[in-house]
Amino acid sequence: MTDINNDLASALDFDFSVDEPAASDQAENEQQAQLQQRKQRNLSLFSRIPVTLTLEVASVDISLAELINVNNDSVIELDKLAGEPLDVKVNGILLGKAEVVVLNDKYGLRIIEFNNKELGELTL
Incomplete structure (x- = not known):
């Protein structure tokens, strides 16, 4: 070994x-x-294990028929209100809520709510 x-x-x-x-x-x-x-x-x-941090704006369930009819001018209504905090996920598991900020012409996240999860929950 x-x-x-x-x-x-x-x-x-x-x-x-x-x-x-x-x-x-x-x-x-x-x-x-x-x-x-x-x-x-x-x-x-x-601390050396890489994880994927994702910012989820919103989601919506639509039928396959609706998805097939999507084109360049389509608008799909999402399930969050404008200005509502966005979900921060680590490997698909909700870690907290954040708002988008701009840092040196790049997007960034300001964590505004943090879920204190056990490490085991984040690895599922």
């Missing part, structure tokens, strides 16, 4: 067991330090 595979295996080795209380404050401090180091290692590994 390569070092990267070992890092990945150890990073994904989540320990859900309940530990017995530490015998002393020193032992508890050492456990906390080891746990913190493990979290840092996991975070370092996860």
Whole structure:
């Protein structure tokens, strides 16, 4: 197994067991330090994983017959009101709401609402 595979295996080795209380404050401090180091290692590994961030303006369900009749002059009404916050998604999972801003002649996002999701929910 390569070092990267070992890092990945150890990073994904989540320990859900309940530990017995530490015998002393020193032992508890050492456990906390080891746990913190493990979290840092996991975070370092996860920080290199690419994800797709998407800004969704709105959506609409239309029939295939309506879609076939779409041409250059067609207007399709969407399900959001003008000025309403837009959905920010990570890998298709709703992460929060944002508004569009302009930064150096490019579009950007100002996050105005953030859903505190667990990492596991974002990987589904």
